[in-house]
Amino acid sequence: MGLRDLFSKSGTSRTELITERLSDQFEHLQLVSLADMPLRERVEVCGEIRRMTVKPRAGIPAVEVEINDGTGELTVIFSGRQRIPGIGHNRCLTVCGVAHTEGTRRVMLNPRYQLLPRLGQ
Numbered sequence: 001m002g003l004r005d006l007f008s009k010s011g012t013s014r015t016e017l018i019t020e021r022l023s024d025q026f027e028h029l030q031l032v033s034l035a036d037m038p039l040r041e042r043v044e045v046c047g048e049i050r051r052m053t054v055k056p057r058a059g060i061p062a063v064e065v066e067i068n069d070g071t072g073e074l075t076v077i078f079s080g081r082q083r084i085p086g087i088g089h090n091r092c093l094t095v096c097g098v099a100h101t102e103g104t105r106r107v108m109l110n111p112r113y114q115l116l117p118r119l120g121q
Helices: 003-010 014-029
Strands: 042-057 060-068 073-079 092-102 105-109 112-115
Touching: 014 042, 014 092, 042 073, 073 092
Parallel strands: 073 105
Antiparallel strands: 042 060, 042 092, 060 073, 092 105, 092 112
16 A cells, blocks of 8 residues: 555545644644744744755845744745755754745744754654
């Protein structure tokens, strides 16, 4: 039985399973969820890194990291960086800063961050 068969028999989609896993994983931290995160106020949130890219912003390199906590997504931008040691796909971290919107996405620029231990460590 393959993974695809498991999803079709359980009636649960891959997205629903990921959402449930992330929500359970971060519940004990008792931080504001990304869905409830206020804009234009200092807040501490957490999530798992789902996507990373290096893009120039106004001619300056910037690492863009998209995090997800099961309730929503946030794009975290570290200006003037081309890489950040320890940050990689599927790592979990907390970020503290002020979020705003850019188009349709919520963005936090140059936040304070802390890597969370990997599961099982």
